[in-house]
Amino acid sequence: MTEIHFHFNVPDRLAYACRLLRKALKRGTSGVAVCAPPATLTRLDRTLWTFDPQEFIPHLMLRAGETPPPRLRRTPIWLVEDAQQGGHHPVLVHLGEEPLAGFESFSRLIEIVSTDDQGRDAARRRWKHYAGRGYAIEKYDVAGPA
Structure with a gap:
């Protein structure tokens, strides 16, 4: 069954997503798909390129219905409009x-x-x-204790 985690109290979702993706890469996660509306994916794509001038976070962006060319299929982070496009990634x-x-x-x-x-x-x-479908949910307060 899918593990579901809510990270809340995030002041900047895109910057947080970049840090989360960088952390996943450093931990050796075999792949992460990021699903969002097209405008959000475009902003995230731009943010990943400029997030840290000393690091490169390898990713590709796929519009609805697109599939990656064979040479890019091993890219660890896929930005997708439809979750089914990133189905082989574990996260x-x-x-x-x-x-x-x-x-x-x-x-x-x-x-x-x-x-x-x-x-x-x-x-x-x-x-x-x-929760209505029976999934246990873990929550993480990014702001931490007050």
């Missing part, structure tokens, strides 16, 4: 607002929740969606 990071179809094919799903009210409300809907 899925979700930056969308609605519950994600197809998350069940991943070993782990990570939801990144912002600090704004709209982001929190959307996260509550996703939490209820997953």
